[in-house]
Amino acid sequence: MTTIQNVAVAGGTGNLGSYIVQALVAANFNVTVLTRPTSNSTNKLPTIRYQQTDYSPSSLSSVLQGQDALVCSLGVFGTLDQTHLIDACLNNGISRIVLSEFGNAPHQARLPELDFARTSKKAVLDYAIQKSSENPEFSWSALATGNFIDWAISRFPAEMGFCFPERKARIYDNGEERITGTCIRRIAEAVVGILKRPEETKNRFLRVRSLEASQNEILGAFEEVMGAKWTVEYVNSKEVLERAKEKLAKGDKGAVLDLVSVQLWQEGMGRSIVVSREEADNELLGIPEDDLRTVVKGILEDKF
Template sequence: MVVSLETHSNTMTVIKKVAIFGASGNFGTPITSALVSAGFDVTIITRIESLSTFPPGIAIIKSEYTVERLTAALRGQDAAICVVGPAGNSTQEVMIDAAEAAGVERFIVNDFGWGPNFRSLPEFQQIGAQRRIAWERARELAEANPRFTYTGITIGNPIDWAIRRFPAMGFDIERRSAVIYDAGSEEFTGTTLEGIGQAVVGVLTHPDATANRFVKARSIQTNQNQLLDAFQRATGQAWEIRRESVKDRLESGRKKHEEGNGGWILDLLVYQLYEPGAARCIVAPGDDPDVELLEMREETPDDIVGKVLNAAASGDEK
């Protein structure tokens, strides 16, 4: 794939060669697959001590994560993507500095979450502040160097991955049981693992329109009731249903937060997702122009449930 990008100097460059950090992770795996399928020339950059395995046929560079070493590793790349896990997120500034020094045209920052303008609870402010450090560094370098650009991708709920991994979201696949919070009708937007890959490809396919900003991705807008109906259709059986209020999750999460119990994060995420009447987690409405720009495929609750059940049946933990 050859993608043209018109810079401020009206010269034309090409996004063909793409480096990715975190290629073996939950989101890195589908992103890497999508890039390869779209025809990009992909290089995986990983730590020297990494024991991760990668698909055959993809170039791999093992490097120390210093600006000097990563600048050398990134030289000749047109774009770089950071999708490392939380433990490696503190190194993102080094990656950004190295990418700019190496002449990389586009850096996709490690957001893949709720975005910079999300109305999060106060307990998440510290986490948000930590993430903004890298975003701000990318913005500063882009302002100083017009040939260096960045993009953040807001995905909302990573829906098929999250449902499979976190029964607290309301669906226990193994037990065929559901917890429906309040009326079960609070809507939210989500992006599947496949959709995350589509979004990255969309950014690199439309580099001019996605430069120096956060774009919004979505595969679906849905609610618990719709998903429950889809699960029961797909499995051909009535699920055991329990009713709870998200206010209990809010109280539990805040108590855990005060006690220093890490479990507070999931409790408060569930509250934010299903808070009645808040529409807090509709981060990409259906008429958002980014969804069309990124060429996102709209999915149904049955599509989502099919992906969740197929992943469960295959034992896929990602």
Template sequence: MSVIKKVAVFGAAGNFGTPITAALVTAGFQVTIITRIESDSTFPDGIPVIRTEYTVEKLTTALTGQDAAVSVIGPGGLHVQVALIDAAEAAGIKRFIVDDFGWGPNFNSLPEFREIGTQRRAAYDHAKKLSQTNPNFTYTGVTIGNPIDWAIKRFPLMGFDVKQRSAVIYDDGTVEFTGTTLEGIAQAIVGVLKHPDETANRHVKARSIQVSQNKLLDALQRASGQSWEVKRGATSDLLESGREKHQSGVSGWVLELLVYQLFGPGGRCIVASKEDSDADLLEIKEESPDDIARKVLGSIAN
């Protein structure tokens, strides 16, 4: 495959889209942001922005001349991703990075997430189908596991209230999971586009760390220089509460069941070992619990 230089980004102002866009610019790619006409998002100065209707025809025009497209549109926009893929293929895009950024297509998720999983799978199944009929069109999915530094700061239910210096440790706190920092997620996209042949038509496995709650708590206490208030919780309570909310149509079930999957029995939330991941290919550095703690506490201070 020829070198990828020009990259279009959908969702450039989002939680993942912002660092991804910045990393692409820093890495020397020629970035164009594509967004809806009615979007009120703001974008960095100096990056071209195309505002367009999200129809295949209009999107094809917007994507013409680009080498690659990165979809970071978030859960609320997943229903338009097939149209993005069709437009990318019609415009002659060489690589489409599918908006997945989760646990990957083969993850043993709880049945309550089946509908969400089906929606995600529809996009990468469609991209796979087009890649099989058009060898000039390729795709990549990026499996990240838990977006760890972002998630710890944003969701106290994950066990850490950073501002209050308190923690809830679920069960015995020893279940390990893998995570990728925002920096690692951004680097994963750069790595995919720098190594198009090795990453074509598959899901790559990104990771910054494999860790447990207990290890994170120790690191956060060291980084903050103080002991945290620690309470105990049970993942079985999260499972019961999340399922009750799901059955009753009450919001909040998604996060409770996600945290159950993360810390529950069996250690299901490991994307890959360091050796079996694509971290080296993508040039993602392995981080320690202390690295994560410093990033989280530093982001709160700022």
């Protein structure tokens, strides 16, 4: 496989996409960010080429000329658009697509109420596998990262259980359920690792992690770093799940955040261990494990 140098990013101005773009630039890739004509994003860097597209075949052919790889960082409701992007790769001689899989691995157990996300991702993955088998010059990679843990704690303090400005914690069940997660900049670094090692990552679903912790351990880290005890509220995950189901029945989309909280933290379920340290692809992709207290310090420094 030829060296990858020119990389297009779909969703490159979004939450994760902006980190991926910055990491690619830092690694000396030539980066093109695809934006929709309706995009009003101001999160643009002067060293990057921005190309507008409506994602039609003709538009994609125009903006993808000369690219070696395409990285997809699309939200859950844009997942199925990737089938069109796979076709665009094939039509424009792009040898590698990195799918927008970031999150849990396909084998992981999940709440049935969250299956909608997996169903569309499976359809895209199956399509990528089919097309790569039919076209030997084309390949795909996907990356399971678990929770974007530093970003999630900062962005969704109530759902993750850590409202650090008020020093209040919302602990599910006994607080001992463990999850693996990956800090958002490490996810971006892992994408760089995939593109730097195209042969080793060809047609593979890779798994990474940068830390493993329980809610109690995260709470302990916050208390230690901030030098103060927190007020703790204990909640029953089964009750939260039932309330979320009632919200869903009423069409309340806010139920999804409650469901994700239960998916993560429900006692004894083991739904959110993406990979063990021994089986992770961290070494291949150049991803270190992060220290929990260092991560907490970073969250606090970013917010205060």
